[in-house]
Amino acid sequence: MRCVDKGIAPEAYSYYKDARNDLAGRIGWICSYCEMPVKNMIEVEHVHPINNGGDALDWNNFLLSCRYCNGVKLNRNLNRTGYLWPDIDNTIMAFEYTESEIVEPSAGLTDEIAMMAQNTIDLLGLNRHPGLVNKPTKADTRWKIRTEVLGIIHDSYYDWLEHRSLAFARQIARTALGHGFYSFWIKKFEHEQVVLNEIMLAFPHTHHPQYDAAGGLVLRENGSF
Numbered sequence: 001m002r003c004v005d006k007g008i009a010p011e012a013y014s015y016y017k018d019a020r021n022d023l024a025g026r027i028g029w030i031c032s033y034c035e036m037p038v039k040n041m042i043e044v045e046h047v048h049p050i051n052n053g054g055d056a057l058d059w060n061n062f063l064l065s066c067r068y069c070n071g072v073k074l075n076r077n078l079n080r081t082g083y084l085w086p087d088i089d090n091t092i093m094a095f096e097y098t099e100s101e102i103v104e105p106s107a108g109l110t111d112e113i114a115m116m117a118q119n120t121i122d123l124l125g126l127n128r129h130p131g132l133v134n135k136p137t138k139a140d141t142r143w144k145i146r147t148e149v150l151g152i153i154h155d156s157y158y159d160w161l162e163h164r165s166l167a168f169a170r171q172i173a174r175t176a177l178g179h180g181f182y183s184f185w186i187k188k189f190e191h192e193q194v195v196l197n198e199i200m201l202a203f204p205h206t207h208h209p210q211y212d213a214a215g216g217l218v219l220r221e222n223g224s225f
């Protein structure tokens with residue numbers, strides 16, 4: 001899950017949906033959770049649900065969500081506690097994205113953090129797939145889009161191996177931005193630094209968390225990014 005840095009609120013809002021264009025301008029027209037691109041009517045999501053006491057108009061309580069992630073999440077989290085969030089946590093390190101499309105807590109996490117990662121996966125239904133225990137509803141097509149994009153990632157990777165160049169790396173980055181699923185691209189190209197650099201540049205306001213001195217996971221820097 002890409003870490004996003006929304007920065008400070010560009011303005012005060014009297015209606016939360018008015019924040020949509022500002023949010024998308026900062027972090028892209030991409031679901032903050034499943035990473036699917038949503039070019040049309042992406043939803044302003046309250047991380048801490050309003051019905052559970054979350055602030056309806058606070059920029060810090062906003063992320064962008066596809067209708068599926070939002071529809072699965074609903075008001076089921078009482079607050080932020082017990083979950084990992086892409087605007088305050090080192091989510092890019094906390095989740096593993098496998099070739100078989102599975103999203104799972106990364107290996108080597110403490111039990112507590114692994115549980116938080118799993119809670120986030122469950123809260124958003126990120127692991128729904130027809131071939132798994134968690135089946136998607138008929139309306140939930142996230143898995144389908146993910147499968148299509150994984151095919152594109154796979155093809156791009158093998159084309160890259162044959163045609164390494166800076167220009168081609170930039171083209172791959174543009175393709176990645178258009179198709180979304182940042183974390184899957186990052187995983188596939190993890191040993192191809194030239195492409196990684198271009199992908200990281202292409203996705204706006206992607207936060208790059210620091211490691212600690214021992215190279216370990218820093219989950220939450222100073223309470224938040």
Ligand SMILES: [Zn+2]
Pocket residue numbers: 031032033034035036065066067068069070
């Ligand atoms: Zn989503």
